Amino acid sequence: MTKFSRFAAKASCTLIAACAATSVMAADIFVIGGKPDDPFWSRVKKGAEDAGIVAEAQGGSVTWLGPQNYDNLGPDAAELIRQAIDQGADAIVGPDWVPEAMDPAFEAVVAAGIPLVIYNAGGLEAADKLGALNYVGAVDYKSGYAGGEYLGNAGHKNGACVNTLPGAANIEAFCNGFNDGIAAAGGTGSVLQLPATAYGDSTAVAQAVRAHLLQNPEIDAMFAIGGGDTSATISGIQQSGKAGKVHVCGMNFNETVLANIQQGKQACAVDQQGYQQGFFAVSILNNYVNYGVTIPTREILTGPGIVDASNVDLVIEGVKAGAR
C-alpha cells in the first residue's frame, strides 16, 4: 500500500465515521486464524464476523487473515501478524500456536501500541507474557473436568478416560481434568491406556473398552476424546452388554455424536465453542478501541460448553447456521 492510498483509506474511514455521526475512532480489527475452510475455524470466523457487524455499524471493519495451509504454521502466522500491523490495524486478535515463531511478531504489535487479544491457543500465560489485553479460549484440562463433573453429578461414581495417544500432552490434560472432575463430584477416575497400535482403529478401541468394562464391572462412566473414539467407545459399551449402565461423554462433536445424544446413546459432548472465541475477541477489542472500556475478567473461557439431550436440538440448529 502506498502512502497515498493509506492516507486515502484513513481519510475515507474518518469520513465514514463522521457520516455515521460517531465522534469515536472506528476500529479496523484484524483477526489471525486458521484456514477459513477448516470446519472448526469456519465457526470462529463466523463469530468474528458476527461481532464485526457492530464494528461496521460504528464505521470499523473486521478482516480475517488465515494461512493457505498448515505446512509452515508458525512462520506463516507470524507473517500474517506483521501484515496486519502494516495494513494499519487498530486492533489485532491472534492465536499463540507456535510461541517461538510467533512471539516476536506479537511483541511488535504491542510495541506499536496496537491493542492485542490472544485467543484459541496459548492461554492466559501467553497473554500476560506478551502484554495482551486478555485471553479468549478453552482450556483442555477444564474441558475434561466438565465431562467428569457432568457424569459425576449424574450419579456415576467410577469413570475411565480412554487415552488412545499415551504421551500426548493435550490428551493427558483432558484425562487429568476428567479424573479430577469426577473426583470433585464424589467419584473416582482412572485412565484406560491403549497401546500405540490401537490409534485410529475403531475396532481396537471398541474391543479394548469392552474388555476393560468386563474386567472392571464397577466402571459406570467413560470419557473419550474426539468423535471417532467416542463412537468406538459407545460400541464397546454396547458389546459388553452395558448399554444404558455405562454413560459416555466425549470431546467435540460431529453428526454421529449429535445423533447418538438424541438417541440417548451418549450422555454429553464437551464443546470448545469456537464461535465464542471469534465473537468475544473481536467484541472486546472493538469496545476497547471505540470507548476505552475493558473486561476486568482475565481469561475469558469459551469452553467447555456441554451438549446433552436438553439442548441437542438447539445445537443442531446452530450447526445448520454454521455457528457450531
Next chain:
Amino acid sequence: MSTHSVKGPSGISLGGLIRRPETGSLIGLIVVYVFFAALGGKVFMGAPGWSSWLNIAAEVGIIALPVGLLMISGEFDISVGSVVPASSMTTAMLSGHFELPALIGIMGGLSVGLLIGFLNGLIVTRTTIPSLIATIGTMFAVMGLTLGFAVLIKGSTSVSYVPDATTKALLGTFINGMFNVSIFWWLGFVAIFYYVLHISPLGSWIFALGGDKESARNAGIPTAKVTIGLFMASGFAAACVGVGQVMTYQTAQVAGGQAFIFNSIMCVVIGGVLLTGGAGSIIGIVLGTMTFAVVNQGIFFAALDPNIGSIIIGALLLAAVLSNDTFRTLALNYSPKKK
C-alpha cells in the same frame, strides 16, 4: 520348496502332525491362550472373551490372508494401511455426504481398493521397484489423496454415515450383541483363500512365484497377471475392512488404518509364512491371526499394562520366526524318510 505345504496329511499320526509347518503356530496359540486364560479368568474364557478377540482377529485376518499370499509369492503390500481409511471415506462420502444408495457407496469403497491394488500390481510388474518401496509410495499417495478430497469435499477429516438396517445387519452388526458379523466374512475369506492356495492350480503358481520368479515365468506361469491379481485381492480385502468399519462405527476418519500394516504382517509371520516367499499356509495365517488377537485382547482382560502387550507381541514374533524355522527344517528333513 512348495510341495510340503500343498500336500495333505497322508495319515493322522503324531509324527506327521509335528512335521506339519503349522505346528509351531498352533503351539504358540495354545501357550498364549492358556497364559491369558490363567490371568483373565472366566470372563476371558467365556463368550465375551471369545467374541472380543475374534472381532479383532476378523478384521486383521481379512487383510492378513491376501497379505500372506503376497508374501508367499515374494511381495509385500504396505498400502493396505491407507486403503482402509480411503475406502471407508469413499463409502461415507458417497452414501453419507452425497446421500447415494448404500450399494453405490459400498461399490465405490471396494473399487477404490481394487484400483489401488491394480496400480500396485502394475508398478511392481512393469518396473524394477521392489514391492516394499512401491507400496510405501502408493500408501503415502493414497493417504494424501484421502485427506485432500475429504477436506475439499466435506471440509472435515471425519464423515458421518448412518447406514440403513439391512446394510448394517450385513456388514456392521453385532450378533448376540457381541460377535461382529465381520467374523463370518472372515470365515468366508478363509474358505476362498484356502481353495485358491491349496486346491486350485493357482496356488502352485503362487508358491512357484515366491520360490523362483524367473523359472516360474519360464515354466509358462503368467507371473505378471498373478501378481497383479494378488495385489488387487489385498486392496479389495483392505477395502472390505474399511467399508465394514463405516457400517459398524458410522464414522469414517482420514487417519487410522496404519495399524493394519504391521499387524497383518505380524499375523502372517507368526503364522509361519516365510518372509522371503515360497512357503506358508492358510491354516498357519489363521492361527497366527488368532494368536495376535488373543495377545492383543488378553492384555485388557489380564489387567496388564498395554505396553506389556506390545512387548509380548514383539517377543512372540521373534519366537515364531525361530520356531517356524526349526519346524520347517524338521518337516523338510523328515519328509523323505517316510517313503
